[in-house]
């Protein structure tokens with residue numbers, strides 16, 4: 001049985017003071033304990049969030065990481081730094097990193113290897129652009145990303161987020177059936193590559209909200225969600241975590 005994971009990627013939002021206020025409020029909410037919850041704040045918020053959640057079951061994630069342990073990499077943050085501060089999950093290859101910051105699959109593979117070396121759990125993001133989707137290239141693109149990003153790894157714990165790029169921050173989510181179709185492909189592919197198809201948790205991400213989460217979570221095979229904008233409001237994010245109580249949207 002794969003435990004559902006709801007992870008909130010704050011992206012470049014919330015100062016440390018705002019993060020503290022958010023977590024103080026979020027901690028007071030009654031959260032479904034069968035669901036694993038992770039918050040993924042910007043680097044400068046990690047210290048304060050880590051302290052605030054230390055007496056809870058909420059997990060901490062980072063949005064990015066360098067592939068090296070230390071050295072002359074101005075502006076980067078190493079796996080050792082993240083581990084020491086209590087980070088468990090690291091997003092690798094979010095489409096915003098691939099696009100704006102030109103992170104290619106070779107670099108992402110090194111980052112995945114750094115996760116493996118340090119026992120950090122990667123949330124590897126894959127997904128297609130609207131153009132690739134319209135040209136029928138979705139599976140080919142994602143298959144290639146998985147081949148390259150997971151090369152020469154033997155990870156036992158891995159999370160993949162299927163995030164159609166056209167659905168991110170647009171309010172246009174993929175339909176649960178479309179998401180499941182791609183997620184089933186990803187599961188097969190991960191099984192071929194790492195033999196952990198049944199264990200890997202595969203999340204959907206892209207305009208997930210409290211009123212559409214249940215549609216995704218009702219599909220066996222969709223193991224959770226990577227939530228952006230809707231993770232920035234305590235009430236909305238709490239309702240997403242407690243999706244079992246929600247009506248289908």
Ligand SMILES: O=C[C@H](O)COP(=O)(O)O
Pocket residue numbers: 009094163167168169170171205206207208226227228229230
């Ligand atoms: O990491 C999260 C995804 O990019 C989804 O963002 P969104 O929920 O704002 O569409």
